[in-house]
Amino acid sequence: MLRFLILLAATCAASPALAHTGSVSGDFAGGLSHPLFGPDHAAAMVAVGLWGAFLGPPAIYILPVAFSVVMAFGGVLGILGVPLPSVEIGIAVSAAGLGTVVALAARPPLGVAGLIVGAFAIFHGHAHGAELPPGADALAYSTGFVIATGCLHLCGIAFGLLARWPVGRIAVRAAGGVIAVAGLMFLGRLA
DSSP states (O other), rough: HHHHHHHHHHTSSSSSGGGGGSSOOOOOOHHHHHHOOOOOOOHHHHHHHHHHHHOOOOOHHHHHHHHHHHHHHHHHHHHHTOOTTTTHHHHHHHHHHHHHHHHHOOOHHHHHHHHHHHHHHHHHHHHHHHTTTSSSEEEEEHHHHHHHHHHHHHHHHHHGGGGHHHHHHHHHHHHHHHHHHHHHHHHHHHH
């Protein structure tokens, strides 16, 4: 648990997000690496898994799926060049917001939680899609970023399952706090 928090903090303290450099390969590997090597993406996606696990069934299943579906839709918008204002700000706010709901142990109705997750997912998907190099394989790239997102959600769920025990609840909420602070740091870098 301590190693996870240290790794997450070190990731958040890293240089600006690598996921938005405009220099990605347009194949499956490029799509797979985009969310994994962008700390802003990784933090928010882990937070979705944490929150789903914290809320328990059916949220543990619905929130990651809702995020992935809406993110894929946002990816299509990005690939098509449909403009979406303030994408980078939306991504940073998603990490801060999702980390905060985990830290505060927020328990809204499932529909509200799904709307929150979906609203943030559109920004992540758009960023992924907009980074697709011209002439690249959009399907392979998109498949890669959806699989990577699922893996990050699973990491959050695995850690979030610690919330079944009192000490684990503290650890999960602390991880949410670390993610929230990281989101604020991401937001600060954009200012």
